[in-house]
Amino acid sequence: MNKDSSDLVMKMIHAHSDQLSNGDPISPPIVTTAKYKLSGTPDTPYTYGRDINPTVEATEAAISALEQAPVVAFPSGMAAITAALMATAKAGDRVLVPSDGYYVTRVLLEEILSGHDIAFDAVPTREIATTDLSPYAIVWLETPSNPGLDLCSIRSIAETAHESGALVVVDNTTLTPLLQRPLDLGADMVVSSDTKAMAGHSDCLYGHVATRDEALFQKVWKWRKVSGTIPDPFASFLVHRGLMTLELRLQRMCETAAILAERLDGQTAIKTLKYPGIGFILGLSFESEAIAERFIDDCPAIFASTSFGGIHTSAERRARWGDQVADGFVRLSVGCEPTEALITAIEATLATL
Ligand SMILES: Cc1ncc(COP(=O)(O)O)c(C=O)c1O
The missing domain is CATH 3.40.640.10 (Type I PLP-dependent aspartate aminotransferase-like (Major domain))
Known part of the structure; x- marks a missing residue:
C-alpha cells in the first residue's frame, strides 16, 4: 500500500x-x-x-x-x-x-x-x-x-x-x-x-x-x-x-497470494497458473474437471464456495456457471489464514493429485 x-x-x-x-x-x-x-x-x-x-x-x-x-x-x-x-x-x-x-x-x-x-x-x-x-x-x-x-x-x-x-x-x-x-x-x-x-x-x-x-x-x-x-x-x-480492517486484510491476502503464486509456479498438477501481479485471486488450471474438484474438496484449508474476497480462502470451478473458461479452471481467492499454514496445506493437496 x-x-x-x-x-x-x-x-x-x-x-x-x-x-x-x-x-x-x-x-x-x-x-x-x-x-x-x-x-x-x-x-x-x-x-x-x-x-x-x-x-x-x-x-x-x-x-x-x-x-x-x-x-x-x-x-x-x-x-x-x-x-x-x-x-x-x-x-x-x-x-x-x-x-x-x-x-x-x-x-x-x-x-x-x-x-x-x-x-x-x-x-x-x-x-x-x-x-x-x-x-x-x-x-x-x-x-x-x-x-x-x-x-x-x-x-x-x-x-x-x-x-x-x-x-x-x-x-x-x-x-x-x-x-x-x-x-x-x-x-x-x-x-x-x-x-x-x-x-x-x-x-x-x-x-x-x-x-x-x-x-x-x-x-x-x-x-x-x-x-x-x-x-x-x-x-x-x-x-x-x-x-475498518480492509487494509489489514488486503495486506495479508495480497502478500500470501504473491508468495503462493511463486511457490505454485512449476507444480506439475497445475497446467497453467494465472496471477495478475496484484490482488488476491489466482487462476489455476487443472487437467480436468475431476482433478479440479478433487483439489477444491480435498484441501482442508479451502472453503468450497462461490464468491471471493473473504477471510476464508475459497475456490470454485467457474465453468459450472458457464463462464468461458476451461472445465479444469479454478478461481482461488486467498483469504486471511496464516500464510505458511495455508500454502503448506495447498502444496500437500497438490502433491496427492
Ligand atoms: C466482479 C463482480 N461484480 C459484481 C458482482 C455482483 O455482486 P453481488 O453478488 O454483491 O450482487 C460480482 C459477484 O460475484 C462480481 O464478482
Whole structure:
C-alpha cells in the first residue's frame, strides 16, 4: 500500500469517529426506521427511510473517503450495477462489456435491458484496447477480469472512449479502491460489489456506485430513491465494521497470494497458473474437471464456495456457471489464514493429485 492509500485509509477510519462529541459511541448506531419526525414544511433531509438513513450514510462516508468521490450505496453489487446502467443508458444506446467479466452484468443486458432497446457487444478484456469504441455510449471495464484475470489499461481506453463521447464505467470489485482507483485513471463511474473484500467477512451483500460527476451522481441517487433500493442498516453496519480492517486484510491476502503464486509456479498438477501481479485471486488450471474438484474438496484449508474476497480462502470451478473458461479452471481467492499454514496445506493437496 503506498502513501496515498495510507492517507485514504486514515480518512476512511476516521470519517465517522471525527464527527463525534463527548459521550457518543464510536461505532455508527444501527438506525432502523421507516419514518422521521416531520411536521410542517420539510426542512430536513431525513424525510423517509427509502431516501436516507444515518447508518447507510456512515458507510457511504467511509467508502467515499477511499474513492475520493461521492458514493451511493446499494443492497448488492448487482443493485449497484443495475443503478449505474439504468442511470446512464437510454433507448438506442449500445454498451460494450467484457466477455470475460462478471457474467450477470451480461445477463442483465441480454435478458432485461435488451427489452428497453439497449444493445450490447461483449469483447474479451485483452481486445478492448483495439476495439472501435465509437459505436458505444457506455464502455464497461473490469480489470483484472473476473474470472479470467486478464488486464486492460483503464487510462488509455478511457481516453479513446471519451473522444467519441462514451461514458466509462469500471467494475472495481476485484481490487477495491485501495489497490486501484479507476476515477483517478479517467473513468466516469465506479461500481463495486462490496459483498467481497470491502465487507470482507462473507456475512452480507452490499454494493456501491462512485462518481465525481455531479449530474451522474444525481441520476444514480434518484434511481435508488425511485426503485427503492436503499441498503439495510444492519448490512450497512457490517460493511462499515468490515471496512475498518480492509487494509489489514488486503495486506495479508495480497502478500500470501504473491508468495503462493511463486511457490505454485512449476507444480506439475497445475497446467497453467494465472496471477495478475496484484490482488488476491489466482487462476489455476487443472487437467480436468475431476482433478479440479478433487483439489477444491480435498484441501482442508479451502472453503468450497462461490464468491471471493473473504477471510476464508475459497475456490470454485467457474465453468459450472458457464463462464468461458476451461472445465479444469479454478478461481482461488486467498483469504486471511496464516500464510505458511495455508500454502503448506495447498502444496500437500497438490502433491496427492
Ligand atoms: C466482479 C463482480 N461484480 C459484481 C458482482 C455482483 O455482486 P453481488 O453478488 O454483491 O450482487 C460480482 C459477484 O460475484 C462480481 O464478482
